[in-house]
Amino acid sequence: MSSYYIGLGKQTIxxxxxxxxxxxxxxxxxxxxxxxxxxLAKFVYTKGYQIGTWQLNHLLLYYISATVASEFFAIGTWWDIGNDIKYGGLNYHLIRPYSYFWHNFVVYYSLKLVFIVFALIIAYFAMVIFSGNFIPDIQLLSLLQFFILALIVAPLAFLITFCLSILTFFFMDIDFISKILGVLLPFISGNILPLDIFPATIREILIKLPSAYLVYYPSCILSGNYSWKEFSWILIEALIWLLIFWIFTSILWFRGRKIYEATG
Amino acid sequence: MEIDQAIKLQSLYKNYRVKTSVSLFKPNFKDIAAIRGVSFIHDMKQNLGIFGKNGAGKTTLIKLLTGILPPTSGEIKVLGFIPYKLKKEFKKQIGLFQGGKGQLIWDIPAIQSLELSRYIYGYSKDEFLQRLADFSKALDIGDELNQPLRNMSLGQRCKMELMFSFLHLPRLVFLDEPTSGLDIITRSNLRSFINYCHQQYGICFVISSHNVKDITDCCKSCIILDKGHILYQGDTNYLLEKYQYDIISINVDSEDMAKEISSKFDGKLNGSQVILETSSSDTDEVITQLLSQYNIGAFKLKRKDTEDIFTEILKNE
Structure with a gap:
């Protein structure tokens, strides 16, 4: 079956x-x-202001990393899944010997993979232009931690997307989720500002939400140094979210299948 | 052996819950029975046709048989499996084509989309190319294989989708309205192709269609559904023979003779014209009798076509 997912990935690209x-x-x-x-960040710092405890170079690196992370670990409602459920395209997937979840995972990340290559090129040039260095100021340890975290966060991001998308079983039209996420997500994931600059109470909530593991933590890891102990906690918390969403998605899928109308 | 019983249904019911009024606070729902107590057994030797009007329950039955929908009650077994459990082994042995519902990638050459079949079902590239060549020849497909789907006509797309449904050579293929929206030549090609695959590869087809010819040309066995009930299940030819009538219109010289013929052959009278309806198997004998016993100059013979027969069965219910 793995040859199917590889073949599907190639076709999707x-x-x-x-x-x-x-x-x-x-x-x-x-x-x-x-x-x-x-x-904007450069302008703020040249005027003598500072955002939180962030040094300018680290903040610029944070924004570049956040852009890459928010592209790769984006969440939302996925049009393909919603339409499959609403208009009966799911019928074909149900009768084929593969997992609908992994099928969509492969399609989703194959599309992202193409996008991410170009996003990395953009990120590299942005880094060179703004830092003046041709070799990015990223520690090898940070890169290693980022890739380990990515192995958890990539399935988590897709799991959240899948979970939100299969709400179509129950609501038929889930446009409202995209709209709410479109407004909220850039703030709560740390895409617009690093989460640690928010007031303590809000910060404590935001950094525990799953959205923080999609953009804030991966970007912080790339732009700063985390000890292995700190990193292990981030990893464990991300794993707990993965487990929670896995259970939640399984329940939604099971119940959704029961009321699926298979239109058409 | 149970595995030879491709399909076994016992008192199958399927209800849909539909919203009957839209309200922000309390929408109303109503249960609609799409399948009502359907029972039948069908073996793998013959193709099975499912015929019925719109809303008769044909597509719902296909969805129940493929496991897309669970039944509300009753027993269902297909190839020895309970379909809605969707076991991998079951899925490998079936194929599905739903007319008007695309399953191939729209923007890349069709051959690349079709190749996904071998990845899904795990057969070799050589087998894929051999089957593709065979299917393409049978369906009269040439260079279209290298075109994206979006550049194809409806008929060409339909052929590609149909090929994709059973390139993996499953034991049982469900075709839901396979010829819907196609011209008569393409329809005829598709029917020939279905028969070819049945004979060449031993694939058993279950075909639901509005089009009577799809059933009569491809399926030796059929069921007629109406409002979720089975009106008929059995041999298609037997059904045609049983309901096949010829209409003989005879113009005679006198009204008396017309009355006599009408009374003797249980016909309808229209002035000096008599209209007789006879079972096709009796037509020759009736005509011989008429010609030998009466002075008849000319008569018209019209055979009811198969569509009339199916329509009549549905109307009578």
Whole structure:
């Protein structure tokens, strides 16, 4: 069955490249907000202000890392899954000998993989332009921790997306989730500002939410130093969220299948 | 052997819960019975046709048989499995095609999409290419294989989707309205292809269709559904023979002779014209008798087509 997921990944990448102009221009969505954040941070620091305890170089690296992390570990409602449930496309998936969850996981991350390569190129050039160094100021230890965390966060991000998307079984139209997340997520995930600069009570809540593990922690790991002990706690908490969402998603899927109408 | 019983249903019911009024606080729901106490057994030797009007329960039955939907009550076994448990071994042995519902990737050449079949079901590239060549020849497909689906006509897309449904050569394939929206030539090609796959690869097809010819050309066995009930289950040819009538219109010289013929052959009278309805198997004998006993100059013979027969069965219920 693994050959199926590899084959599916290849086909998905080919499909993503079918419309090259749209594909290339969609990077403006990454580029424009990133440029805005970096310029704003630089402007604030040149005026003598400081954001929290962050040094400018670390903050710039944080924003660049956050841009990459928020692309790769994005959550939301996925149109494909919602439509499969609403219009009966799920029928074909149900009768095939593969897992619908892993099928979508592969499609989701194959699309992301193409995107992330370009996002990394943008991130690298942004780093060179703003730091003036051709070799990014990232510790090897941080890189290693980032990749280990990514192994937990990538399934977590997809699990949350899958979980939200299969709410279509119950509500049919889940546009409201996308809208709420679109407003909230940049703040609560640490995409706009690092979470540690919020007041203590809010910070304590935000850094325990699953959204923090998607952008804030991966970006902090890349832009700063975490001891292995601190990192282990982050990893354990991310694993707990993974488990919680796995159980929650399984219940939703089981109940959703019972009321699935298989339209068409 | 139970495994030879492709399908075994016992008192199967399926209800849908539908919203009957939209309200912010208390919407109303109503249960609608789509399948009502359906029981039948079908073996793997013949294709099975499911015929019925819109809303008769054909598609629901297919969804129950494939395991997409669980039944409300009753027993269901397909290839020895309980379908809605969706065991991997069961899924490997079935295929599904739903007319008008795409399953292939729209933007890449069809051949690349079709190749996913071998990844899903785990057969070799050589087998894939051999089957593809065979299916393409049978369906008269050429260079279209290298075109993206979005550049194809409905008929071409339908052929690709159909191929994808059973390139893995499953034992049982469910086709839900396979010829819907297609022109008569493409319909005829698809029917020939289904028959070819049945004979060549031993695939058993379950075909639900509005189109009578899909059933009569491809399925030796059929069921007729109406409002979730089975009206008929059995041999398609037997059904056709049983209900096959010929209409003989005879113009005679006098009204008296017309009355006599009408009374003798249980016909309908229209002035000096008599209209006789005879079972097709009796037509020759009736005509011989008429010609030998009466001075008849000319008559018209019209055979009811299969569509009329199925329509009549549904109307009579």
């Amino acid at each position: 080919k499909e993503a490249m079918a419309y090259r102009t749209n594909f290339i221009l969609s990077f403006l969505v990454i580029l424009i907000p990133l440029a805005g954040e970096l310029l």
